[in-house]
Amino acid sequence: MALRIYNTMSSQVEEFRTLRDKEVRMYACGPTVYDYGHIGNFRTFVAVDMLQRFLRQSGYTVRLVMNITDVDDKIIRNAARDGVNVQQYTSKYEKAFLEDAAMIDIEQPKLVRATEHISQMADFVAKLVEKGIAYRTDDGSYYFSIAKFPQYGKLSKRDFSGMLDGARVDVDEYDKDSARDFALWKAPKPGEASWDTSIGPGRPGWHLECSVMSMQQLGESFDLHAGGEDLVFPHHENEIAQSESLTGKTFARFWFHVRFLLVEGEKMSKSLGNFYTLRDLVLKGHKPSSIRYLLASVPYRNQLNFTFDGLKQAAVSVERLRNFRQRLTAGNFPPGSNPEMRTLASETIERMRASLDDDLNTAQAQAGIFEMVRSANSALDSGQIKKDDTSPLLAAVEKFDEIFAVLNDDDGSKMKQVFDWAPTEGREKDISAELREAVQSGQLSDADIENKIAEMEAARRSRNFKMSDAVRAELSNAGIVIENTKDGVRWHRK
RNA sequence: GGCGCGGUACCCAAGUGGUAAGGGAGAGGUCUGCAAAACCUUUAUGCGUCGGUUCGAUUCCGACCCGCGCCUCCA
Numbered sequence: 001m002a003l004r005i006y007n008t009m010s011s012q013v014e015e016f017r018t019l020r021d022k023e024v025r026m027y028a029c030g031p032t033v034y035d036y037g038h039i040g041n042f043r044t045f046v047a048v049d050m051l052q053r054f055l056r057q058s059g060y061t062v063r064l065v066m067n068i069t070d071v072d073d074k075i076i077r078n079a080a081r082d083g084v085n086v087q088q089y090t091s092k093y094e095k096a097f098l099e100d101a102a103m104i105d106i107e108q109p110k111l112v113r114a115t116e117h118i119s120q121m122a123d124f125v126a127k128l129v130e131k132g133i134a135y136r137t138d139d140g141s142y143y144f145s146i147a148k149f150p151q152y153g154k155l156s157k158r159d160f161s162g163m164l165d166g167a168r169v170d171v172d173e174y175d176k177d178s179a180r181d182f183a184l185w186k187a188p189k190p191g192e193a194s195w196d197t198s199i200g201p202g203r204p205g206w207h208l209e210c211s212v213m214s215m216q217q218l219g220e221s222f223d224l225h226a227g228g229e230d231l232v233f234p235h236h237e238n239e240i241a242q243s244e245s246l247t248g249k250t251f252a253r254f255w256f257h258v259r260f261l262l263v264e265g266e267k268m269s270k271s272l273g274n275f276y277t278l279r280d281l282v283l284k285g286h287k288p289s290s291i292r293y294l295l296a297s298v299p300y301r302n303q304l305n306f307t308f309d310g311l312k313q314a315a316v317s318v319e320r321l322r323n324f325r326q327r328l329t330a331g332n333f334p335p336g337s338n339p340e341m342r343t344l345a346s347e348t349i350e351r352m353r354a355s356l357d358d359d360l361n362t363a364q365a366q367a368g369i370f371e372m373v374r375s376a377n378s379a380l381d382s383g384q385i386k387k388d389d390t391s392p393l394l395a396a397v398e399k400f401d402e403i404f405a406v407l408n409d410d411d412g413s414k415m416k417q418v419f420d421w422a423p424t425e426g427r428e429k430d431i432s433a434e435l436r437e438a439v440q441s442g443q444l445s446d447a448d449i450e451n452k453i454a455e456m457e458a459a460r461r462s463r464n465f466k467m468s469d470a471v472r473a474e475l476s477n478a479g480i481v482i483e484n485t486k487d488g489v490r491w492h493r494k
Numbered sequence: 495g496g497c498g499c500g501g502u503a504c505c506c507a508a509g510u511g512g513u514a515a516g517g518g519a520g521a522g523g524u525c526u527g528c529a530a531a532a533c534c535u536u537u538a539u540g541c542g543u544c545g546g547u548u549c550g551a552u553u554c555c556g557a558c559c560c561g562c563g564c565c566u567c568c569a
Contacts, residue, residue: 041569074567158497159496229563230563230567233564234565234567259499259563261569265561269568303563310505313519320517327532361508366507378532378533378534381532468528484526484528485530
């Protein structure tokens with residue numbers, strides 16, 4: 001069995017194959033850093049992250065490159081509005097993006113920035129001009145002539161043959177030859193960022209950076225190119241046109257596109273009031289792990305309906321997995337082993353792998369781990385788990401978390417970062433009671449908590465339940481949950 | 495209008511030509527000083543509607559209804 005994955009280019013699920021044996025070279029279209037990232041952005045990035053993680057788990061070496069678009073119309077406009085230069089403007093949001101990505105455990109890829117590749121982009125345009133594929137207009141802009149690339153439209157399955165007729169107009173026109181020709185390079189406008197290059201002053205068109213940087217980092221042909229579904233056209237179509245007409249080689253073999261999500265059943269938009277950045281959700285008191293879990297729980301090609309109810313459900317699901325892991329690590333078990341548990345663990349690992357091999361069916365992989373958790377909890381209750389059984393079961397949990405990455409119990413410290421950030425943007429008023437509580441629970445050190453628990457246990461031994469309940473309530477208010485079990489006290493942060 | 499995706503229980507959401515995974519929520523129970531965790535039972539004769547193919551369809555085909563996406567540098 002091997003990974004089978006949907007390829008937008010062929011419109012079908014294909015067996016994933018690499019150009020170089022066990023090495024995967026992939027490129028993901030990253031953020032345009034003009035604002036804080038929203039959960040739609042992060043759905044895509046989480047999906048790419050899980051793909052990357054699963055490829056590693058499957059034995060591949062993965063080289064993932066992601067671009068940061070740090071110059072475009074919105075950036076130029078907003079920077080001007082704020083009275084800062086482009087670099088000052090984007091560095092703030094790039095930093096925020098990286099913090100956010102780390103908050104939901106996205107492994108940081110190799111990052112490349114558009115503004116650091118301006119001269120390479122200009123050279124790229126010059127080569128296209130030499131080949132007669134690109135042309136310059138009188139204002140100093142450069143366009144790609146789609147008439148010179150007959151396969152144009154092959155990714156998005158569009159027929160541009162009608163458009164090609166329009167390309168017969170006089171090349172000396174001021175404007176584009178054809179309405180569909182796209183800008184490779186934009187001539188400078190007053191007050192806009194501009195670079196002096198071998199092809200003249202100006203700034204790059206959006207599509208160019210991805211062609212230039214991906215090929216520089218990964219070679220003229222590489223394995224997989226990823227992004228949100230909206231990028232299929234025109235962005236990725238244009239990247240293919242530029243790249244393949246220059247090299248004559250297949251640009252990327254697999255095209256991986258993540259479907260847009262819905263929020264409370266509707267398209268996320270500012271006008272509908274259902275537009276949320278990652279930080280908005282944390283301010284409301286939601287844990288990063290809940291957010292990641294929810295984003296990860298619907299297979300990437302399906303529409304995901306992101307709801308606050310779903311976020312609560314995700315938190316409970318994560319809690320269930322964490323509790324299970326804690327039961328296994330903290331419990332005392334009699335020596336020996338129960339062969340059924342070893343079988344259960346290996347079957348679960350196999351099932352998760354098969355599910356993910358099937359075009360990253362994350363929902364099925366989750367079903368697999370939960371079925372194991374129920375069976376094993378049942379065995380735990382009836383004392384059928386022996387000392388040697390914990391490690392295979394925990395290994396299955398680890399396999400799951402290598403991909404899903406939601407079991408690390410560090411939500412408190414991550415939420416603290418957002419808590420500390422809020423006042424710097426005048427958003428103190430948006431800090432919810434839930435966030436305050438979560439941050440508070442992070443204030444108590446493990447040692448503080450252990451001391452309180454010792455106090456409580458002493459009270460319970462002397463059957464001073466009033467005292468015991470008081471300590472429980474105190475810890476509960478501080479965001480700490482105490483569980484008394486026959487194997488002793490377990491605790492965790494809410 | 496063109497191209498594409500989807501409609502599964504109270505909610506989220508897999509899946510299959512042979513009779514519906516998983517999670518949450520609800521109800522009942524076991525355990526329990528309290529609390530929590532966990533387990534057991536239970537909740538879709540039903541998978542948008544109507545036809546068709548088939549021994550048999552939720553799964554294939556057709557029509558229709560509804561939702562969504564791209565066609566505008568929104569992931």
